[in-house]
Amino acid sequence: MQFHRRDLLKGLMACAAFPGVAEASPASGDGRGLYGAVTGDKFPIKAINLSRINHAFLRAEVPYATREPAGTIVIDPRRHYLYFVNGDGTAMRYGVGVGRQGFAWKGTATINSKQEWPDWYPPKEMLERQPELMKAMKELQSGIGMPGGPRNPLGARAMYLWQNNKDTLFRIHGTTEPWTIGTNASSGCIRMINQDAIDLYGRVKVGAKVVVLGSGRGNEIAIGPGSTPTQPAQSARAPEVRQPVAAVPQPRAPLNINPYPMDRTW
Template sequence: MSDFMRRTLLIGSTAGLALLAATAPGHAQRGAPPPSDAIDGYGGYDDDRLYQDQNGALYRRRGGRYEPYAGRVEGGRPVPDRPGAPALRRSAERPPVEAPEAETVPGQPGPAVNPAMKAAVERPADDGPIDYARAYAPIADDPFPVPAFNYKKTNPAYLRQEIAYTGSYEPGTIVIDPRAHQLTLVQPNGRARRYGVGVGKQGFSWSGISTVNSKQAWPDWYPPKEMIARRPDLAGQVSKLQSGVGVPGGSRNPLGARAMYLWQGNKDTLYRIHGTTEPESIGKSVSSGCIRMINQDAIDLFSRVSVGAKVVVLN
């Protein structure tokens, strides 16, 4: 499977995007009202804003997904083409790419999506009784194989559980307790699902409220330059990808099989809830702030969480 196919599965967002302003990238700027002849008020897009990733590439949002934008920009916002004007070509940095043996997701505009990746995103949740032998068994029908997790050598407090819930958060809310190294997904009827997690080490821990702005299966990982500076060993793992220097999605990617991207308002926190290639770190404080999960648990949570879900990280 090509790098392009792995990158095309984008639900709700592209990691690291920020709103673009005329003089200060990363901040919102509302422009003039959208043209009156637009079908939905924004010419088919969700809003009249531009979004910019950490590498300076521009995007617009359509149907909750982000599409590369190579049109005109004035005052920090996109300028619609005049009716009958020739279509602007994409920039040389983002040429159109054909994706053979792929299909378009019904009801979703934008690039084609590899069928295997689509199936991964649509994997149904297992709502039967939690059987650890089944829950942590190897997964062979995902785009990349997920090895079995040896749950017998793990503290039971960090294994997937269904529990009673008497707290005040609404169903669908994710509550993370860094001290207990546990993540709880509140469900209806006084129930919840709890998972063990790895959290930020000293100096990288955080707390607050955010939302799941997007979800991605087998995502690419783009470590910040500061992280690469702190860890020179990463230099040998990264390569030039479509959106910058990073590690392509796959079995060796630190984000694992699934990732949920956490934003606060219109700003990417740069924190993720994600799978891991180091399941032995679950129950420990070792990350750079992200919330790590056993890959099988990340897949299970991914299938239950909606884009827009509230995430509460306790102090």
């Protein structure tokens, strides 16, 4: 299917919501070791209420057979998983929220940029339809938008997907609605628990390949030549889980200014 930027802009107005697999064994036994409060970041992040999230979607290292090289991200929308390929027959697996029916996509892309606490620039059409959003908007470097922060729907981190040197307008990002992980809730973007988005941000490099598998619903927008054969080593609903891995330590650095005026997605 041909990729149309105008149609995509309409579809990506709700990649995240404005705020108002198999059982894994997290490091602490109940997930608090991975999803506790974060106090050392630019903004504090609350601990995740794991009673609202299916534990099948908690972060864990799992066996994973793939032809993709280490450092590749593979997203399986049908199972609501994102895999970061380790290169030793394993992958770090994260639960994600994906595009709802009508806004799914598949193909290959590249991580062109990563941003901490990214600004959000809602489309003009959204502001016209939801004028109440203007209360949270400010005049930013790239136009009217919401500064990065705890209430920003892009969450704590965003990774920007490009294809053929063009912005696809799709992102992998955190969320203010962690209970939507494991569901088809967005309009195409890949949303993660903030703690997981921070962990992935610390692992993936700019320039990394991203492979998005088909959802099986037959309505994906193809953004690249397609994915290479990539399959988990076992059923996604009953994998043999290795020792879960805690967050990767990250050196603190000044927040990068968002260089993309067209970053008007969520």
